[in-house]
Amino acid sequence: MTTVITAKVRLYPSQEQAAQFKAVTKEYQRLCNLVSQWYFDNYCRVNRKKFNQEMYHYLRVESKDINSAMVQSTYRTVEAHYKTVRQQLFQHPYHFQDKNTGKWYRFNRDLGWLCKPIKFSRPQADYVRNLNYSFVEQGSKISMNVLGQRIKVAFNGDYLNFFDPHYKLGTAKLVQLKNHWFLHIPVTIETDEWKKEHNQHIVGIDRGLRFLATTYDEQGKTSFFNGKTVMHKRDKYQKLRAELQAKGTKSAKWRLKKLSGRENRWISDVNHCLSKTLVQKFGANTLFVLENLTGVSFERTDLPKTLRNQNRSWAFYQLEQFLTYKAHLNNSEVVEVSAAYTSQRCPKCGTSKKSNRNHKLHEYHCTNCGYRSNDDRIGAINIQLLGTQYISGQEQPKFELTTNA
Numbered sequence: 001m002t003t004v005i006t007a008k009v010r011l012y013p014s015q016e017q018a019a020q021f022k023a024v025t026k027e028y029q030r031l032c033n034l035v036s037q038w039y040f041d042n043y044c045r046v047n048r049k050k051f052n053q054e055m056y057h058y059l060r061v062e063s064k065d066i067n068s069a070m071v072q073s074t075y076r077t078v079e080a081h082y083k084t085v086r087q088q089l090f091q092h093p094y095h096f097q098d099k100n101t102g103k104w105y106r107f108n109r110d111l112g113w114l115c116k117p118i119k120f121s122r123p124q125a126d127y128v129r130n131l132n133y134s135f136v137e138q139g140s141k142i143s144m145n146v147l148g149q150r151i152k153v154a155f156n157g158d159y160l161n162f163f164d165p166h167y168k169l170g171t172a173k174l175v176q177l178k179n180h181w182f183l184h185i186p187v188t189i190e191t192d193e194w195k196k197e198h199n200q201h202i203v204g205i206d207r208g209l210r211f212l213a214t215t216y217d218e219q220g221k222t223s224f225f226n227g228k229t230v231m232h233k234r235d236k237y238q239k240l241r242a243e244l245q246a247k248g249t250k251s252a253k254w255r256l257k258k259l260s261g262r263e264n265r266w267i268s269d270v271n272h273c274l275s276k277t278l279v280q281k282f283g284a285n286t287l288f289v290l291e292n293l294t295g296v297s298f299e300r301t302d303l304p305k306t307l308r309n310q311n312r313s314w315a316f317y318q319l320e321q322f323l324t325y326k327a328h329l330n331n332s333e334v335v336e337v338s339a340a341y342t343s344q345r346c347p348k349c350g351t352s353k354k355s356n357r358n359h360k361l362h363e364y365h366c367t368n369c370g371y372r373s374n375d376d377r378i379g380a381i382n383i384q385l386l387g388t389q390y391i392s393g394q395e396q397p398k399f400e401l402t403t404n405a
């Protein structure tokens, strides 16, 4: 199985390097706009050969300081953009009504409908692996082309081991988002596919606000993960933080503040660590079972004050995304099951009753059979049970309402 992810690598350029990034991305943007004009002037009927004949040398003269491989890349960038626009045009055909007959007409649109060249409005630049960027100094820095030279920049690698022989790194994009620089690297990873018949572990995961995740596995073991315990494993981040602290310069302090101050960033870190922890804890051939949270709301009172006004659903969605790709890298799989009654159903006798759950005390108490447990745990147990049903062949396992009066 092939998994493709985009590693969003945060770069830490010095002031001078940031200015060099700005210059190279602006120049790349300018060249893309020239190529786009040429592309448009040729009625979009061009190819790489024609580009090499008509544009390449012109651009080399026009822009002496930019790396030649990057000049080549402009064609690829422009072509990819036109392809996207062509698809968009095709998906939105032109409709019009004949005023006299009242009849409607529909035309499929192609690039011929464009009345001006596509404009590249953001400064950014493409970097070909090894030619324009490479990892240097034992993988602690990225060497990158800027105008007229190559520089070495510090980075934070999105928790990926770029030196894994199973990883294939593609052409990356240098982008600026607000005041930060990122290198977006597409990573293609070849892994063995998860197979139902080889599955060894079934883990139900209840995503919550008090505990980020409560898991229940096929051995009957429950684990609770809160932000603090998960963050103990953020080794890479701590390293970077320590580095910045040791530096003690004004800019390091500023970066440190940004690093710790960002709530969203923190949640992403937590999700990275949590998903990594889960995948490592249960090992290969594991089926992770999550609830489909579309349309599910949470008890807001459970939230810490700082998060109360935020919509946290993106955080749960992100956890699922991270867990999915990390699971795929480890012969494992993630499946979504219906959330219906998972927090109301008694795992002992199967009775579903909303009032059995006491949100304040975080307790579940079955009025039918007397079973008592932590309410997050109940969710994980029920989700795990649905996972077992999935493994035994039910495509969309879910609980129906059963009430013993």
Ligand SMILES: [Zn+2]
Binding pocket: 346, 347, 348, 349, 350, 351, 366, 367, 368, 369, 370, 371
């Ligand atoms: Zn019961």
